[in-house]
Amino acid sequence: MGRIPWRLMFAHFRRNKLRAALTVGSVFMAVLIFGFLRTFIVGMETSLAECSANRIISASRLSLFAHMPKSLEPEITELAEGKAEITAFTWYGGIYIDSDPKHYWGRFGTHPESFKKVYGPDLILEEDAWQKWTDLRQGCIIGSDLANDENLKLGDRVHLTGNIFSGEVDLEVVGIYRSKVRSFDQKTLFFNWDYLNETSKAAGGRKDCVSTYCMLLKNAADSGPLSAKIDAAFENSPHRTMTQTERAFQAQFNSMWGNLPLFFGILGGVVLLACLMVTTNTMMLNARERIQETGVLKTLGFTKGTLLVLTLTESLLLCMFGGLLAMFIVQSVDGEILMFVIASVPPSTIWLGLGIATALGLVSGFFPARLVSRLEIVEALRRRA
Amino acid sequence: MSDNALLRFQGVDKIYKRGDEELHVLAGLDMAVNAGEFLALMGPSGCGKSTILNLAGGLDTPDAGTVTFGGEDIGALSDAGRAGWRSRNVGFIFQAYNLIPVLTARQNVALPLLLTPLGSKARKEQAERALRIVGLGDRMEHYPNQLSGGQEQRVASARALATDPRLLLADEPTGDLDATSAKDILDLLQRLNRENGKTIVMVTHDPAAAERAHRTLKLDKGRLVHSTGAAH
Numbered sequence: 001m002g003r004i005p006w007r008l009m010f011a012h013f014r015r016n017k018l019r020a021a022l023t024v025g026s027v028f029m030a031v032l033i034f035g036f037l038r039t040f041i042v043g044m045e046t047s048l049a050e051c052s053a054n055r056i057i058s059a060s061r062l063s064l065f066a067h068m069p070k071s072l073e074p075e076i077t078e079l080a081e082g083k084a085e086i087t088a089f090t091w092y093g094g095i096y097i098d099s100d101p102k103h104y105w106g107r108f109g110t111h112p113e114s115f116k117k118v119y120g121p122d123l124i125l126e127e128d129a130w131q132k133w134t135d136l137r138q139g140c141i142i143g144s145d146l147a148n149d150e151n152l153k154l155g156d157r158v159h160l161t162g163n164i165f166s167g168e169v170d171l172e173v174v175g176i177y178r179s180k181v182r183s184f185d186q187k188t189l190f191f192n193w194d195y196l197n198e199t200s201k202a203a204g205g206r207k208d209c210v211s212t213y214c215m216l217l218k219n220a221a222d223s224g225p226l227s228a229k230i231d232a233a234f235e236n237s238p239h240r241t242m243t244q245t246e247r248a249f250q251a252q253f254n255s256m257w258g259n260l261p262l263f264f265g266i267l268g269g270v271v272l273l274a275c276l277m278v279t280t281n282t283m284m285l286n287a288r289e290r291i292q293e294t295g296v297l298k299t300l301g302f303t304k305g306t307l308l309v310l311t312l313t314e315s316l317l318l319c320m321f322g323g324l325l326a327m328f329i330v331q332s333v334d335g336e337i338l339m340f341v342i343a344s345v346p347p348s349t350i351w352l353g354l355g356i357a358t359a360l361g362l363v364s365g366f367f368p369a370r371l372v373s374r375l376e377i378v379e380a381l382r383r384r385a
Numbered sequence: 386m387s388d389n390a391l392l393r394f395q396g397v398d399k400i401y402k403r404g405d406e407e408l409h410v411l412a413g414l415d416m417a418v419n420a421g422e423f424l425a426l427m428g429p430s431g432c433g434k435s436t437i438l439n440l441a442g443g444l445d446t447p448d449a450g451t452v453t454f455g456g457e458d459i460g461a462l463s464d465a466g467r468a469g470w471r472s473r474n475v476g477f478i479f480q481a482y483n484l485i486p487v488l489t490a491r492q493n494v495a496l497p498l499l500l501t502p503l504g505s506k507a508r509k510e511q512a513e514r515a516l517r518i519v520g521l522g523d524r525m526e527h528y529p530n531q532l533s534g535g536q537e538q539r540v541a542s543a544r545a546l547a548t549d550p551r552l553l554l555a556d557e558p559t560g561d562l563d564a565t566s567a568k569d570i571l572d573l574l575q576r577l578n579r580e581n582g583k584t585i586v587m588v589t590h591d592p593a594a595a596e597r598a599h600r601t602l603k604l605d606k607g608r609l610v611h612s613t614g615a616a617h
Contacts, residue, residue: 003499003500004499005496005499007488007492008485008488008496011487011492014487015486015487292483293485295483296483296485297496298468299442299444299471299477299483300471300477300497300500300544301468301469301471301472301500302468302499302500303464303465303468304464304465305465377444377445378444378445381444381479381483
């Protein structure tokens, strides 16, 4: 085959900087979209897979967003017959600083002691912090990602203005937790439910309500019978419950987004197809503009094989560069929260993204490479671009 | 026919098809070009001059007959075989120069040297030597669009020379040039023939250019109709 005139390929990149950049950009965007979609889906699946089999959650049967009275807690505790630890969560919502989405993260009212019993095994938090949170009515604990994002440290004040609940809460950061599992994110704030309740009640707002009751079972085998027992107990009450495993609860939460894997699959496929058409068109344009040049190269003695490799490599390089850039960005979001899902970027996503970029390069380079290799010298020299 | 022939056409037919129509561009052509000869080909448009160059350079193959170079049948070689043969034995000079616009003069001249066993440094030196031969030692890093037509043609000549081929094929090399630049190119070709012993076949419409050659063959409708001068 002889030496390949690589310098020529790079000279074309330099001469057509904008075209090369746009080609790289289109592949970058397409692979980036693919990467983020897959990251989101994998994140959902990972958080489901890591949900504890020993935990069950009771929520209102009406809606995930409907509140239940706090007064159900003693009844549920009685139904559990000592087979589970129970805690309650109340989604506070509220506004931190302003309405900018970057300040929108999870805020829950709960009971520090029962929270520790139910979720403590999944968290890394110093004993002093647990104790301080229990003792200090206005204390709160926050995840390490939240601390980084909002530049919060121990002792800092967090002021929340209620929008679901009335009044305002003024909290002190007494602990910064890290999670051992992906199903529990590190970008949430937990504070004392009693403090939440009394500030809202004092301001004439909602009171004595919770969003969910969460139970850590001593034996996972009890999850089915106890769930059925709790739901049956409230079947004819104004506050019908739906009790399910943490995994089923998470899946229900995810299903609010619809059939995302299918939707994202179609979306990603369409974007990649559009990108393929753009890159193929660009590479064909390059090849057609260089027909006479191809004739000259063949006249000088460069073989069909050499020119085929040169054309394919040009396409591959552009696409793989775009793919690499995209995967670099995708990799950087690993562990971040994307729309309530903890992003998960396993190596398979990176390899798949690079594989797609390579395939885009090969397919979009195939037609121009074929054109170049089949071109008759005499015909090529006669034609102008 | 001469025994000193470097290039020989024997009973060569070339037919082009345009739809259902067959165009006999060359019909039973016999001719020979001796080693070290400077031959001019003249004739009206469509008479087959450029086709002869294409066949001589292995860019195309005859439909009948043989084209031999140093006794070797070029038409019998594979595509890749012909490409390799071209890179070793033939230099081309085109009317439209056909330089690669994204490469500098030196890079254009060094391009065919990639097909030789020379290393990077030797290729660079060889390209610079070829550019100095054609009087462009001070224009090595210029791109084609920074050169005049005459300078571009000299770069193309340097590229043709770079691999030190035995045969130079020039297709109307002065066709796009002004009188001064045309004279410079013809002087160069004559010098390459005389001083470097290059065998040159040049297609031209210009009788003054043809006068520089040892011999001029005139063609009409694919046949030789007249010859002036003596074989070298």
